[in-house]
Amino acid sequence: MLTKLKHLLLKIIDLTALGFLEPIVRLCYGEEPGTQVKKIGQFMMVPVLVFLLFIMVWSAFAPRHKTKSGEVPTPAVTFDSYRSIMTFHGREGDKERAYLATGDAREKWLAEAEARLEELKPLRAEAEAAVEEAEAAHQGALTATYDPALAEYNEARQAAMEESKQRIAKLKVRAEGIAADDSAAKGELLAVYRAHTAQTANAKSDYQKLKQQADAILKAKFPQLAAARARLTRIAEEEQYLKQLVKMLSGGNREARVADGQTKLDALRAQYAGAEGAALFPLAKSINSAESRLARTAESAYAKPWTLPMQIIRSVYCVFVGFFMGSVIAIPIGVLCGLSRTFMAAMTPFIALFKPVSPIVWLPIFLIVIGGFFPDPDKHWFFTTLWNAPLIGWLKINPAFLASAATVAMCSLWATMVNTALGVASVDKDHINVARVLRLGFWPRLFKIVLPSALPLVFAGLRISLGVGWMVLIAAELLASSEGLGKFVWDQFNNGASDSFAKMVVVVFVVGIIGLLLDRIMIVFQRAVSFEGSVATV
Amino acid sequence: MNKRYVEIVNLVKAYPNPVGDPIRVVDGFNLNIAEGEVIGVIGHSGCGKSTVLTMTAGLNEITNGNIVVDGKEIDGPGPDRAVVFQAPCLLPWMTAAQNVMLGVKRVYPHATKRQRKDIVAYYLSLVGLADAMDKRPREMSGGMQQRVGIARAIALKPKMLLLDEPFGRLDSLTRMDLQDVILDILDREKLTTMVITHDVDEAIYMSDRICMMTNGPRARVGQVLDIPFERPRDRKAVLAHDLYYDLRGCLIDFLEKFEKKKHTDQAEEIAAPRSAKEPPISTRGDVSARDATLTNPLTLAVVSPMA
């Protein structure tokens, strides 16, 4: 029984190409402990250690580089900003649910929120006090360090200026005493003037340095203050969130608004019932607009801003759309190229010409072309259908999305096409002989022999294409302003908030991890169709 | 019994030569194979044995001459001449049963699915793989793969079975096993067979007659040796037979002779320039001598007048 489990585990590990887990399973079963431990050391411990080393180096070097957007974020800061992104996402989700909440659940939630607000009040007061205290402490520290530094600077500056004035005065005096024909003295005068200028410059740079030092002290982080401020910010943020939540659960709630609208409508209707003559028309108009407003409100959704997880999903969706578009074009053409030399010769100039073109060039072209199809995208039936579709409606597919997908398709289809052509063209001669001896027709030969034989190479191509597509997508989204990871990065860059830099670093890891997962999935597929039983995994 | 079931007449295979005349790998190969006969073909490497076999199979284009099987000249490859190659070349994405089914579907288009499955199972059990039907090639040893190759070939119900050094890649024990498998099948199905092999003992064990090819280029039949052992063959009896050693010696002598002859073959060619003066030849019916099973007046070569 246990051995069956072991074989099953090993088979799963083999299928998913997670070879580094194998020694662990074997060790658990006591197989060759020495070798297994060594393997674990080699394939798991070493990479982990190297990664930790990387984190440490990063932590050490990051604060040393100061940029316009603040310091380079350390791992800790990056992780914090990741958490704040997720918190934001969670809160927006809550707000949406609050908007849509109804009945008893709503009442209960409202009560809870208000209670929490109450709890926060004293905490906030505390935090504010702490901030004040810290500020005071900071001021005190500054007085000790900054003021003298500043004073020193001022002194130095003053002294330099004084000296300069004196030198100039002396020079003027000297100048007055020089005759017209005393060239030697004139020369001396110039030399001395030059010396004076140099001295002034030196002195200036000296006292500038002092100023910088003083400024550095001023700007230096005062941990106590920073921590107090951070805590206050968190509390303030939560407070704000709770206030909004309360709003969503009470007056802003959809149910509430619908009820409200209904009441108004009823009132209008009552009025209408009792009115006559000329008053009827404006009333009718009001009733009509009230009705349609009510209908809209009943159907309305919470205007949720795009959070990172939502953008991740949209990006992944976009890359798959582009990937499938590209594969649907690349595979048939690749098959034809592999089957017919003439066709391959015909396609070669196109492949050679268009393969190296960068996505950054394709994107504007696709934006224009796709824009041409949909002059008024918001009203076009294509998009309105999609936006109302059940699962994918919230993605809000727009021309920018399509243009990004098209760019992904355009750049990633080459790998699949070339690999498919190669796979089809290089079917083992012996397999073809089998087909010849059996006198298989064209179609049976294609589907039973040529395509299955080519499948491993096709999937190798698909895997490369997906990888390329993922890279291309981020760039395309950034340029097309299509909601997604690319746009997130660009927004943060333009934002210039204190944690923007950290958020961008978070995106680096997110993109990398998603790319890794996509590659892994493709490896599993590749494994499944390969018949030699092994697949290069890099 | 049709003694001319397979006729290979004046077979020539020439390859174009970028720097001169085409190179004739096989030049004037003549062989008749009787129905149900097993012909072994031996010769030095590169002498053109495989070329002759692939031309018979229709996988290689014939430059000159013809090959007639069961009264019809061959026209490209087909399931009537099934081939077993040295490398099994099973389709690796199919199981053993599916590989055999590929041929069965072709040859029994009107059978039901059930019937076809039975046929596949029958042939796989003939080669001793009844319990490996659903294995894929990568899960099978070389010997097992070759068995599937053999099953796939005979399932085509071919008129002629062509084996191109089928056991070349296998170890001797597996080889002996598979020799018996094939002999067993041949005794059962009475297929006309051409076997190419490097192994002299294998040739003697398996064949009714052995065709010894001269060296290439311009290879043709050197000698043909009758193997008088009766069927079904018993390995021990064959090895112990008085004649075994002499037969073996004859084959080895031939091979050794052409070891030395390799480079002087051109010079030794009997020059018989063709002339149009003498009329071509005819054959007659059977004429038998008193205590032999043969004779048949043979067509003379076209003889030149002396200058």
Next chain:
Amino acid sequence: MAEDMTAVTESQTMQMIAAAEVWTPLDGDSGIQLAQAIATPGLNAALPAVGETLLGGEGLAGQAWAREIPLLVDRIATEDFANADALLESGITAAAALPMYDHGRVSAVLLLYLRGGVRAAIELWAGRSGQHELGMVCSYYGDLERFGNISPYVNFPMGSGLPGKVWQTGRPQVMEGLAQSSEFLRSTGAENEGLTTGFGLPLIRGLELRGVLLTLDSQVTSAAQVYEVWEPTMAGQAAAMCRRQAASSKESSRFARASEALKLQPGEGLVGQAWASRRPELTNELAIAESGRASVVEADGLSFGLAIPVLIADEVRAVAMLAW
């Protein structure tokens, strides 16, 4: 042509061919009659006399004539020879009856009587039904047992080996140095048994090869001392016979050298006679028959001669001569 005996030399007793006869068909086709005969001295008693007839396909020669195929028996028996016992006592063990064909009919039958216990071989090859090869019909190996073991199973396609070469060229072939020859495919066997010279004679009717007679000699015994193959050429306006191939034992080398550039007219020498008569010619007085080469004939001590014409499409294409 002479019926008397002449002096017998030492070497002649080691010849495999002990006696030879030429039988010709009787008018009316009822049988054959003995026209010529030669024999080593001492055998005359066992052999038929000139003029005797074999009617209705009697005897080995009669069967060859009636069935129109060459025959070889490796053991003389009474069904083939009336005096089988006498022949066996005289040391004759095997016999070959070779029909000669002219214009579609058997024009003569050459009967060879072969000694037993010799280290030489005679083989008869013919086409195998359904095959495109020469297979052995019958053979006599004397003392050469091992060589005889395997040969029955060997078949030759056109051009391969000595029989194949005879088939391909349609001419008699002489092959010396069998053990080293690259053309003699059974050379290892030849080396083991000490075989030195081979001679092949095609038996052709019209354009069909009815058989190939092969003799294989060793140092100890041979079928004949001298083998020659003569073919007609155009010398000026007239046809003459030119010697194409020859092999001879050491004792007869003078004969061989002398005949190298010789040209024979029709009727000249034994070869010329065979050419003119289109039948085998025998003599036991070679010096007289070969007037042009009489001196070397006597010098080498040759006395018996046998000339066999080869007709293709009813024209004499070659004459084979054996002398001992």
